[in-house]
Structures are given as C-alpha cells and as structure tokens.
Amino acid sequence: MQDLTATDAYKEFKMDQRRELGIFCWTGTPRHFGRSFSSCGLLKHCILLVSCREAAEAAGFRVLRMIHEPAAALLAYDVGQDSSSGKSHVLVYKLGGTSLSVTLLQINGGIFRVLSTKTDHGIGGESFTQALAQHLASEFKRLFKHDVSSNARAMLKLMNSADMTKHSLSSLGSANCFVDSLHDGIDFECNVSRARFELLCSSLFNKSIQPIRSLLEEAGLSTSDINKVALCGGSARIPRLQQLIREMFPDVELLSSAPPDEVIAVGAALEAGLLVGRDGLAPEAESVTVDVSAADILLKEVDDAGAETFTLLLPSGTPLPARRHHSLPADGQLSSLCLEIYQRFSSERPDLLSKMILRELQPVQDNRCIDAVVTMKRDGSLHVSCADRSSGRSEAVTIAAAAV
Numbered sequence: 001m002q003d004l005t006a007t008d009a010y011k012e013f014k015m016d017q018r019r020e021l022g023i024f025c026w027t028g029t030p031r032h033f034g035r036s037f038s039s040c041g042l043l044k045h046c047i048l049l050v051s052c053r054e055a056a057e058a059a060g061f062r063v064l065r066m067i068h069e070p071a072a073a074l075l076a077y078d079v080g081q082d083s084s085s086g087k088s089h090v091l092v093y094k095l096g097g098t099s100l101s102v103t104l105l106q107i108n109g110g111i112f113r114v115l116s117t118k119t120d121h122g123i124g125g126e127s128f129t130q131a132l133a134q135h136l137a138s139e140f141k142r143l144f145k146h147d148v149s150s151n152a153r154a155m156l157k158l159m160n161s162a163d164m165t166k167h168s169l170s171s172l173g174s175a176n177c178f179v180d181s182l183h184d185g186i187d188f189e190c191n192v193s194r195a196r197f198e199l200l201c202s203s204l205f206n207k208s209i210q211p212i213r214s215l216l217e218e219a220g221l222s223t224s225d226i227n228k229v230a231l232c233g234g235s236a237r238i239p240r241l242q243q244l245i246r247e248m249f250p251d252v253e254l255l256s257s258a259p260p261d262e263v264i265a266v267g268a269a270l271e272a273g274l275l276v277g278r279d280g281l282a283p284e285a286e287s288v289t290v291d292v293s294a295a296d297i298l299l300k301e302v303d304d305a306g307a308e309t310f311t312l313l314l315p316s317g318t319p320l321p322a323r324r325h326h327s328l329p330a331d332g333q334l335s336s337l338c339l340e341i342y343q344r345f346s347s348e349r350p351d352l353l354s355k356m357i358l359r360e361l362q363p364v365q366d367n368r369c370i371d372a373v374v375t376m377k378r379d380g381s382l383h384v385s386c387a388d389r390s391s392g393r394s395e396a397v398t399i400a401a402a403a404v
Contacts, residue, residue, distance in 0.1 A: 052066065053066065064271075064272055064275040064276070065271060065272075065275055067267075067268065067271055068103075068112075068114065069092075069094065069232070069264050070092035070094070070103040070105060070112075070114070070230075071105070071112045071267070072263075072264045072265075072266075072267030072268045072271065073092050073094070073230050073232045073263050073264050073267055074090060074092065074105070074107075074112065074230060074267065075267035075268075075270050075271055076258055076263045076264070076266040076267035076270065077230060077255045077258070077263075077267075079107065079228060079230070079255070080107040080110050080111075080112060087106055087107065087108045087315050087317070088106070088107045088108075088227040088228070089104065089105070089106055089107075089115075089221060089225055089226050089227055090104075090105050090106075090107055090226070090227060090228045090229070090230065091103070091104055091105075091212070091215075091226050091228070091229045091230070091249075092104075092105065092229075092230045092232065093212070093229060093230070093231050093232070093233075093236060093245065094231075094232045094233040094236065094264075095123075095124065095125065095208060095233040095234075095235040095236045095238075095241065096124055096125065096233040096234065096235065097124050097125040097126055097234065097235070098121065098124040098125075098126055099119060099120065099121045099123070099124050100119070100120045100123050100124060100208060100211060101117060101118065101119040101120075102117070102118045102119075102211045102212055102215050103116075103117045104116045104117070104215055104216070104219050104221070106317075108315065108317050108318055108319070109318055109319040109322065110319070111290060111292075111317075111319050113317065115219050116215055116218050116219045117215075118211040118212075118214055118215045118218075120207075120211055122207075123204060123207050123208060124235065125166075125233075125234055125235035127204055128166055128201050128204055128235065128238070129159060129162050129163045129166055130159070130162075131200050131201050131204060132162040132165060132166055132192070132197060132200060132201075133155065133158040133159045133161075133162040134149070135192075135196075135200050136158045136161070136162060136177060136179075136188070136190055136192075137149045137154075137155065137158055139190050140158075140182060140183070140188050140190075143188075144183075144186055144188075146183050146184065146186070148182065148183050151183065154182055154183050157179050157182055158179060158182070161177050161178070161179050162177065164177075165177045165192055165197075166197070166238075169192070169194045169197050170237045170238055170239060172194070173193065173194050174191055174192065174193040174194065175191070175192055176189065176190075176191050176192075177189065177190045177191070177192055194239070194240075198240045201240075205240055205241060205244060208241060208244075209241075209244050209245070209248065212245075212248065223248055223249050223252070224251070226249060226252050227252065227253075228252060228253050228254075228255055229245060229249055229252055229253070229254050229255065230255040230256075230263070231245070231254065231255065231256045231260050231263075232260050232261075232263045232264055233260055233261065234260060234261035235260075236256070236260040237256075237259075237260050237261075242254070242256060290319050290320075291319070291320040291378045292316075292317050292318060292319055292320060293314055293315070293316055293317065293318045293320060293322065293376055293380075294316060294345070294380075295316050295343040295344055295345045296312055296314070296315055296316050296343065296344040296345075296350075297312075297313045297314035297341065297342070297343055297374055297376070297382065297384075298310045298311065298312055298313065298341070298342040298343070298344055298350055299311045299313050299326075299328070299339055299340070299341060299342070299372055299374075299384075300339070300340040300341075300342055300350075310342070310350070311326060311328060311372075313326055313372060313374040313384070314374050314376060316345075318376075320376055320377065320378045320380075321375070321376065321377050321378055322375070322376050323373065323374070323375045323376075324373070324374050325371065325372070325373050326371075326372045326373075326374075327369055327370070327371055327372075328369070328370040328371075328372055329367045329368075329369060329370075330367060330368045330369070330370050331367060331368070332363060332364035332365060332366050332367050332368045333363050333364075334361060334363075334368075335359075335360065335361050335363070336357060336358060336359045336360070336361060337357070337358045337361065337370070337388075338355060338356075338357050339355065339356045339357070339358070339370075339372075339386050339395075340352060340354070340355040340356075341353045341354045341355065341356075341382075341384055341397065341399070353382070353399050354384075354397045354399055355397075356384070356386055356395040356396070356397055357395065358370070358386065358388055358393050358394075358395055359393070360393065361388055361391060361393060362390070362391050364390050368388055368389070368390050369388075369389040369390070370386055370387070370388055370389070371386070371387045371389055372384065372385070372386045373385050373386075377401075379401045380401035381398065381399065381400055381401045382398070382399040382401075383396065383397070383398045383399075384396065384397050384399075385397075
C-alpha cells in the first residue's frame, strides 16, 4: 500500500465523512507533559501542533481548536464545568489498541492542568487479543495435532476471531469462537469463558494497572487524593480491568457510562459545538490567556488559648476574578477573635498580609460560625471580609495588588 502523508489521510477521511462532518475538532495532541518535559520536547510538541493544523486545513477542514484527548474525555462527562471552589484531581485512563496512557489532571475553576502522564506502547488491546489467539492455537494443536503458530495466514484468522471473542466477553460470561477452514480444510470451534480469558491475561492486567501507581508516586499523591477516574479507549471496557481500577479507588467515582471508544470523540464534538457559533475565529485564538492567582491565600485563626489553624481560602492557580466563601467554626465563649491573612508561594512558609479582629463578641452556648468571603480581582487586589453569624459583627480588609 502506498504511504499517505498526513494531508492525504485527512483528505481521504474527509471524503468519507463529507456529508456528516461539518466541524473538525482535533484531539490527537500528545499528552506527554510530565515533569521531565524538556524545552526540546516542548519545541517538538509545538511543531507537531502546527503540522497537524496545517495538514487538516490543507485537507479542507476548519480547525476550531486543538485539545488534548484527556481533556476531551472529561468534557464528555461534563467534569470541571461547574467551576466549584478548590482544586480537584482527576485520573484519565486510556487503553487503546496499541498503547496505554494514564494522565493526571488538576481541575481548578473549570481550567484543566496536566500534572503528569505515563504512556506504555508495549501494551494495548492487541496484547489481549494476541494472548487469546495463542491460547486458541494451543487448543487447535491439542485437538488436531497441527501447530499453526508459525502459519501467518492461520494466525491472522485466529487473531480476527480472538478479537471478536474478546469483545463478546465484555458483556457475556462465555463466547464461542469459530474459524472456517483454519488449516488443511479443518474447521475450528472453541468456547472461551470470561474466567479463562481473565486467567490467560492476568499478567497483562497487572501490567495495565502498574502505570497508575507509578504516576501517583511521581506526582506525590495517593489514591485518596483522586476525586474521579475516567475510562476511555476500547479496551477499557474489559470488566476485569474496571474491577481492578475500582479496587484501587474504592471511594472514587468511576466514569464509564459512555462507550469508552467514543468518549473522546463525544468530548471533541461538544467542544466544537461550543465554538461553532464564534465568527472569525483566528489561529491566534488557539491559546486562551487566563489570569490566575499566583499564591495560596490562607486564613490563620488565633483564639484566646493561643491555638493556631490555617484555612485555605483561595488556592494558587485559581482563574480570576474569583470569589470564595468559607464557614469557619470558633469557640462560642470567645469575646474576640483574631484572623490573619497569609499568602504562600509553593512550599515556602506563609507570609502575613493583614489581620482582622472581631471584638465584643457575645458568648453563645454552642460553637459560633464565622463566614469568610475572599474576592480577588484580575489585577491581583484582594478583599477579605469576616462576619460572626450569630451577632452580625464583621470586619473587612482590602489588600492592594502590589502587596499580594
């Protein structure tokens, strides 16, 4: 077969989809943004982005935006679109036909940030198919005394049958495998149970799970730090694989309701649907500039007993402008309460920005509740207000951007 350039491939694809596809949203952007991602790798990535865009446009597609596959999968499940307060961590697990990739993303205010990615090109859906095909070849040899493992034509037939059997076992407890005239006119038929398939592929399942552990260790997180796990890729529908992931994340929501082999395309289509109404979308609109907070904004409470506690009001990287509301418990017998505002860059010690004192508080029987509201504008200026819910006493402070 003659080799096709990227542009030729796009043109051929477009000819097949001309009547059905009006907007194209590319999801083939590499996900390799780990901590070891070098400037050379960044340059190669930028060149690849430009090449993909140019090839698609040369084929006649209108490229609206380049998005990463993990982001597209999360868009399909509407993850991160509620702009909830604080940060959350989501794991995107993709097991395709020829490779496995696990991506850890941080979501903050609807903004996706790739923290780390692990990719293994040594395992994929074909690995499970090959293991099943080798088992079928062994069964044929046992029954008919013919070894077809070195016969390319016979093994191709077994691979095709094994692939169909593998798909059937995702929804059935057993599946029948039939190959017409496999060798010397001999028809081959074999029944494979799901339990047998899982036993044959036990080492592959363990290999498929290991990158998750490595990724979490590299990011310095544990399974309890993950809020959601999204599955994508056709082979992610294998029940045993989903069971192992559930056992690893027992208290985490597993996003698998959408067909795993379609979820990325669905997310890309949703993104394209949001963008199609924009007129004159220029290539420079590809990059969206977002103002974010540079440091964590913390609140330290100091009571009469001298106890100190820090509460994270606004995490670093929060898209601006931002407003967060927190309810803070306090001893009901306190007559005054000192609240100090701090900022913290990375892992450095917090720096004091300002302080507020709620005075003349009336004692209450139960713990009192302090409502704290922090607002940061795009220019970086910070406004913090605190109010005692029972007495209505309040204090507020505004901190200029230069001080933050």
